[in-house]
Structures are given as C-alpha cells and as structure tokens.
Amino acid sequence: MSGLAIVLMLFGLGLIAWLSGRARAAQLERVTPAAAVRPHSRPQYHGWYVALWTILPALAFLSVWSALSPGLAVQAVLADPAAASLPDNEFVRSAIIGEARQLATGQIAQGFNPQSAALVEPFRTAISRYSTIGVVIALILAFAGAAWSFTRLKRDFRARTRVERVVMLLLLAASLVAILTTFGIVFSLLFESIRFFDRVPVTDFLFGTHWSPVSGNEDPDLFGAIPLFWGTILIGAVIAMIVAIPLGLMTAIYLTQYAPARVRSWLKPTIEVLAGVPTVVYGFFAALTVGPALRSLADALGIAGASSDSALAAGLVMGIMIIPLVSSMADDSIAAVPSAMRDGSLALGATPSETIRKVLIPAALPGVMGGVLLAVSRAVGETMIVVMAAGQSANLTGNPFSSVTTVTVQIVKLMTGDQEFESAKTLAAFALGLVLFIVTLMLNIVALRIVKRFRESYE
Amino acid sequence: MTTEPNTAPKMTARGVNVFYGDKQAIDDVSIDVYRDHVTAFIGPSGCGKSTFLRTLNRMNDTVAGARVTGDIRLDGEDIYAPEMDVVQLRARVGMVFQKPNPFPKSIFDNVAYGPKIHGLATSKSELEGIVESALTRAGLWGEVKDRLQDSGTALSGGQQQRLCIARAIAVDPETVLMDEPCSALDPIATAKIEELIHELRGRYAIVIVTHNMQQAARVSQRTAFFHLGKIVEYGATTDIFTNPREERTKDYITGRYG
Numbered sequence: 001m002s003g004l005a006i007v008l009m010l011f012g013l014g015l016i017a018w019l020s021g022r023a024r025a026a027q028l029e030r031v032t033p034a035a036a037v038r039p040h041s042r043p044q045y046h047g048w049y050v051a052l053w054t055i056l057p058a059l060a061f062l063s064v065w066s067a068l069s070p071g072l073a074v075q076a077v078l079a080d081p082a083a084a085s086l087p088d089n090e091f092v093r094s095a096i097i098g099e100a101r102q103l104a105t106g107q108i109a110q111g112f113n114p115q116s117a118a119l120v121e122p123f124r125t126a127i128s129r130y131s132t133i134g135v136v137i138a139l140i141l142a143f144a145g146a147a148w149s150f151t152r153l154k155r156d157f158r159a160r161t162r163v164e165r166v167v168m169l170l171l172l173a174a175s176l177v178a179i180l181t182t183f184g185i186v187f188s189l190l191f192e193s194i195r196f197f198d199r200v201p202v203t204d205f206l207f208g209t210h211w212s213p214v215s216g217n218e219d220p221d222l223f224g225a226i227p228l229f230w231g232t233i234l235i236g237a238v239i240a241m242i243v244a245i246p247l248g249l250m251t252a253i254y255l256t257q258y259a260p261a262r263v264r265s266w267l268k269p270t271i272e273v274l275a276g277v278p279t280v281v282y283g284f285f286a287a288l289t290v291g292p293a294l295r296s297l298a299d300a301l302g303i304a305g306a307s308s309d310s311a312l313a314a315g316l317v318m319g320i321m322i323i324p325l326v327s328s329m330a331d332d333s334i335a336a337v338p339s340a341m342r343d344g345s346l347a348l349g350a351t352p353s354e355t356i357r358k359v360l361i362p363a364a365l366p367g368v369m370g371g372v373l374l375a376v377s378r379a380v381g382e383t384m385i386v387v388m389a390a391g392q393s394a395n396l397t398g399n400p401f402s403s404v405t406t407v408t409v410q411i412v413k414l415m416t417g418d419q420e421f422e423s424a425k426t427l428a429a430f431a432l433g434l435v436l437f438i439v440t441l442m443l444n445i446v447a448l449r450i451v452k453r454f455r456e457s458y459e
Numbered sequence: 460m461t462t463e464p465n466t467a468p469k470m471t472a473r474g475v476n477v478f479y480g481d482k483q484a485i486d487d488v489s490i491d492v493y494r495d496h497v498t499a500f501i502g503p504s505g506c507g508k509s510t511f512l513r514t515l516n517r518m519n520d521t522v523a524g525a526r527v528t529g530d531i532r533l534d535g536e537d538i539y540a541p542e543m544d545v546v547q548l549r550a551r552v553g554m555v556f557q558k559p560n561p562f563p564k565s566i567f568d569n570v571a572y573g574p575k576i577h578g579l580a581t582s583k584s585e586l587e588g589i590v591e592s593a594l595t596r597a598g599l600w601g602e603v604k605d606r607l608q609d610s611g612t613a614l615s616g617g618q619q620q621r622l623c624i625a626r627a628i629a630v631d632p633e634t635v636l637m638d639e640p641c642s643a644l645d646p647i648a649t650a651k652i653e654e655l656i657h658e659l660r661g662r663y664a665i666v667i668v669t670h671n672m673q674q675a676a677r678v679s680q681r682t683a684f685f686h687l688g689k690i691v692e693y694g695a696t697t698d699i700f701t702n703p704r705e706e707r708t709k710d711y712i713t714g715r716y717g
Binding site for chain 1: 516518546556558561562563572573576623627
C-alpha cells in the first residue's frame with residue numbers, strides 16, 4: 001500500500017470518527033433531560049476529539065516509521081544468505097546495496113553490479129514486509145485511538161478544551177517549521193565551512209588580502225576574503241546607504257509631515273511598489289545604463305581605473321532599491337512619535353522644519369537607526385544587482401569607479417558551473433555564506449532590538 | 460480681587476466659527492480675555508471649549524480640514540490676517556496641553572528649547588539664567604536643580620506638567636493657554652498646578668479649559684460656560700457660580716446635566 005493511500009485512508013477513518021463522535025455526543029445530549037446542566041462542549045467538538053485521536057497517533061507513527069524502515073530493510077537484506085558474498089569494502093558494499101534497492105523498487109531496470117541482482121528478491125520481500133507492518137500498526141493505532149477516545153465521551157466531557165489545545169499545538173508546530181529549517185541551513189553551512197577550514201585556516205580566510213581561488217589548489221594564500229568583505233561594505237554599507245538614508249528619510253518626512261492626504265494616498269503605495277520590483281530588473285538598469293554612464297563620467301573627469309562594472313553603479317542602484325525600506329521604517333518611527341510632541345513644539349513657536357529636526361527626528365532616531373541597519377543587512381545580502389553590475393575582480397580599492405566584487409557575487413561564481421564538492425574552491429562558498437549569514441543575523445538582531453525598545457518607550 | 464476688568468482686553472474674539480469639514484464645532488463665539496485675569500472655559504465634554512482655545516494660538520491650523528472664520532485679535536492685531544506670522548504668534552501665545560508632553564530630552568533642553576529657537580539668549584550663561592527663572596516660576600527649580608541633565612520624561616506626571624509650563628513661559632509669552640492641564644494628574648499635583656496658576660496671574664493672561672467646576676471656581680476670575688459650541692454665559696467667576704443668569708448655566712453648575 002502506497003504512502004499516499006494509507007494517509008488518505010487515515011483521513012477517511014478520521015471522517016467516520018468525526019461523524020460518530022458527533023452523533024454519540026448528540027445522543028448523550030438527548031438522553032439526559034433538558035433540565036440538567038448543559039453539556040460542556042458542543043457535539044462537533046466531541047467529533048473532532050475522536051477524529052484527532054484517530055488520525056494523529058497513526059500519522060505520527062507513520063512519519064517515524066518511514067524514517068526507520070529503510071534501515072531495517074537493509075539490515076534484513078544483510079542477514080539474508082545472499083548477502084554473505086558481498087565484498088568487505090564498505091564503499092562497494094553500500095553501492096551494491098543501493099543498486100539492489102533501486103532495482104527492487106523499479107527505479108532502474110538494470111544493475112551495474114552483477115551482485116546486486118541476487119539481492120533484489122530479498123530486498124523486495126523486506127521492503128514489502130516492513131511496509132505491511134507499518135500499515136498494520138498504523139491502522140491498529142488509528143482504531144485504538146478511535147475506540148479509546150470514543151469511550152471517553154460523556155455528557156460533561158470537556159472535549160472542547162482538549163481540541164483547542166491540539167489546535168494550539170498544531171499552530172505552534174507550523175510556526176516552528178521556518179525556524180527549524182533555518183537551523184538546518186545553519187548546520188549544513190557550518191559543517192561544510194568546517195571542512196573548508198580544515199583546508200584553509202580561519203585566520204587566512206578572514207584576514208587574507210588576496211582572493212583568487214583555483215580548482216585543485218588549496219594554498220591558503222589564495223583564499224583571503226578581505227577584498228570581498230571590502231567590496232561588500234563599499235557597495236552595501238557605504239555607497240548604497242549614502243543614497244538610501246538621506247532620500248529615504250526625506251521621503252518619510254515629506255510623507256508624514258507635509259504631504260496632503262491626497263498626495264500621500266498615491267505616493268506611499270507607489271514607493272512601496274518599488275520594493276517589489278525584482279532585483280534582476282534593477283540589475284539590468286545598473287549594468288546597462290548606470291554603469292556605462294558612470295564610466296564615461298569618470299573618463300571625462302580623468303579618473304583612472306574606471307570600469308563599466310563599478311562599485312558606484314551597483315551601489316547607486318542598490319541605494320535606490322533600498323529607499324522604500326528605509327522610508328517605510330522611518331515613516332513608521334516618525335508616525336509613532338506622539339503628535340503631542342509635534343504640537344508641543346509648534347505651540348512654542350517652532351517652525352515645522354525646526355520641529356522635525358529638533359524633536360521628531362531625535363525622538364524617532366532609534367527607529368530610524370533600526371531601519372537603516374535592516375537596510376544594510378538587506379544590501380549586504382543582495383546578490384543580483386552586484387552580480388550584474390559590480391564586476392568580478394577582487395580589488396581592494398577605494399576608487400568607487402573601479403570594479404569590485406562582493407561576498408554574494410563570489411558565492412554565485414563558486415557555486416555555478418563545474419564544481420567538485422571536495423575542493424577548497426567550492427567549500428569556500430559555504431564559508432562565505434556562513435560569514436554572510438552571521439553578519440546579517442547580527443544586524444537584524446541589533447536592529448530589531450533597537451526598534452522594539454523604541455516602540456516600548458512610547459506605549 | 461477685582462471682578463470687573465479695568466484694562467483693555469488682551470485678546471478679543473468676535474463672531475468666531477470653527478468648522479471641521481462640514482461639521483460646525485464653534486458657533487458665533489465672542490469673548491474678551493484680560494491680562495490680569497485667569498479666564499476659565501467650562502462646559503460638558505465635546506462642547507467646543509478646547510477647540511475654541513486652540514483657535515487662540517492657531518493650533519487648529521495643524522488639524523486637517525479645520526477652518527476658522529470670525530475675528531480674533533491679540534492686542535488689537537488680527538491673528539488670522541495673512542501677514543500674521545503663526546510662528547511668532549505661538550511664541551506670544553503659549554500653550555500647555557492636557558497630557559504632559561515633555562520632549563524626550565533633558566529637563567534643561569526641554570526648557571531651553573523655546574529660547575534657543577527664538578534666539579532669546581546670546582550666551583550659555585544667559586540661557587542658563589532663562590532656564591532657571593522659568594523653572595523657578597513653574598515651582599520646579601528646587602526639585603530638579605541637581606538633575607537638569609536627566610530626561611524630562613523620567614519626572615512624575617505632575618512634575619512633567621510643571622516642566623511643560625516652565626517650557627511655555629521660558630519664551631516669555633504674553634498669554635498662556637492651558638487645555639485641561641490637570642486632567643491627567645492626581646489631586647496633590649493638581650493643587651500644585653493651581654497654586655502655580657495663582658502665582659502666574661497678572662504676569663500672563665491665562666486661559667484655562669477645565670471640566671472640573673471646583674477648579675474653575677478656585678483658579679479663575681472670569682468664567683465662560685460653553686455648551687454645544689456656543690458661549691451660554693460669560694462673566695465674573697463669582698457671578699457665574701453664585702448667581703448665574705442662565706438656567707442652563709445653573710443646571711450645569713449644580714450638576715443637573717453635563
């Protein structure tokens with residue numbers, strides 16, 4: 001019986017359980033005269049109670065079983081006399097067993113290893129045996145759960161409380177999925193990074209100033225990531241912020257303090273739409289329009305080393321992309337400053353701009369700072385614009401007209417095309433990813449803390 | 460205490476109407492406010508007393524959709540005239556709000572805020588002098604003189620409200636408008652503010668909005684009773700409270716409605 005069929009069957013049983021539980025509760029309600037106290041829970045909660053007891057234990061068992069049974073099947077096959085002739089070499093053995101499994105389940109038609117053919121039959125038996133055992137146990141659990149919960153139904157049984165608790169637990173589980181997945185990502189990054197750091201010392205990676213990884217070469221001197229960090233900071237934290245902070249802040253000030261309701265009602269959504277433009281579109285703009293224009297400008301100014309892939313082109317466009325983020329965070333923080341502050345200042349004879357500069361901005365500053373940090377974190381992790389417009393050469397330069405590269409660009413470069421997972425070159429991508437993850441995580445934590453503390457102070 | 464003023468009024472209002480969109484909040488209000496007197500506006504909630512108060516320093520300008528018609532003069536000068544600079548007007552007509560609203564700055568900076576933006580002090584010591592005298596007049600100097608750099612928001616509610624009064628008088632206004640200044644305060648803090656109003660009387664024309672009739676009786680010399688956007692009765696406080704001319708005033712004073 002396939003996995004899908006058994007799950008569907010469980011839900012069918014659940015439906016029957018729901019109907020019978022509800023019917024039972026309705027019957028209990030009728031048996032006792034109306035003069036008695038009203039039952040604690042409505043009949044459908046009794047139905048849900050029985051249905052949950054029917055489905056959940058069986059489903060939980062099936063998910064555990066589906067993780068365990070392949071291992072058990074392999075064990076059974078190894079115990080078979082046909083497996084006695086398997087070679088001792090661990091690698092060859094597991095290759096043959098894997099092949100036998102694929103033959104047994106029909107994923108491949110012909111084995112590469114002749115020995116695997118002998119194991120197909122034992123494998124088939126083992127798999128079907130364990131699958132039958134799983135189905136039988138799941139059904140037993142479903143019936144047992146249904147029977148046990150059904151006998152518990154009484155007139156004053158508090159089914160509603162229990163069902164609500166299960167609902168709460170399900171919602172909790174759903175919200176943990178994202179967090180657990182993140183942990184999984186971190187661990188996989190961590191393990192691959194550790195393998196990288198076995199080959200290249202952490203200090204050489206973090207503080208080395210020369211970056212040119214080559215396949216098959218594990219010389220630590222080639223893996224100095226400082227030029228990447230510098231490129232990332234130059235584009236994401238310096239140039240993009242020089243554009244985004246003033247423009248975003250001024251946008252927010254105009255929207256909250258000056259814009260008439262009519263203007264605000266179309267300007268604010270329009271700016272927010274900018275945040276939804278795919279970054280690859282910004283990338284085109286940066287690479288095809290801004291980059292060449294800046295190079296002509298640099299040539300006209302006589303600046304040496306100008307390239308059409310430049311830090312400035314990527315940074316400027318990224319700054320434009322970040323404006324909506326900064327302005328909406330700043331907008332929120334300025335709007336969160338109580339209007340009593342503004343009135344207090346205006347009533348003292350301050351002009352609107354004095355009020356903004358001396359009262360609103362200082363009061364909103366923590367929130368604005370939080371928004372800026374979130375923006376930096378976004379800019380540092382941004383990939384598409386820099387891939388398309390910043391270039392690939394790992395230059396350690398302060399000249400914004402020259403080509404630089406960033407952490408994200410190098411990850412893309414290392415992870416695309418031919419790759420060997422054992423080489424330091426590919427593993428370096430994980431180490432870069434880990435650094436990027438840690439930095440943006442820190443930025444986000446600090447930013448959210450600042451924003452939160454600021455919110456509390458006015459509530 | 461004189462009950463009839465013998466000086467020219469500090470502010471006059473003639474036929475003032477205020478509209479919020481289509482809704483009329485104030486209907487044909489005329490009143491004189493005198494420099495030597497504390498004038499109280501009383502009346503049930505929503506009667507327009509705070510709205511009218513806010514026309515006196517044009518704070519209604521900040522409310523979207525608000526429109527004021529009629530004639531309001533400060534020392535004979537039309538404050539709604541196009542050439543009137545609202546920034547200067549508000550420096551001359553200060554305001555204290557219902558809820559204490561100190562800026563999230565130090566006590567010193569709260570008081571120094573107004574004098575700084577109006578350039579009232581040319582040196583740091585002069586500024587310190589202004590701050591000290593404003594805090595002294597607001598009865599707060601003794602309590603805060605050792606912690607002027609603490610945040611104004613860390614003070615108690617009553618102290619915050621006196622800080623706001625100090626902030627308002629630091630720019631040396633001619634008139635101080637107070638919009639239910641004690642409604643968020645406990646009785647002891649309220650008593651201190653009332654005492655302070657007594658001390659400030661004569662130096663500034665004071666207009667206070669209150670829904671506490673005992674407070675109006677205690678602190679004011681003249682009282683206007685507002686009802687449904689109109690002034691029902693305006694006169695010496697003693698007359699309003701002991702011998703009201705209007706039946707509605709009497710009903711309100713004796714607590715029969717409102």
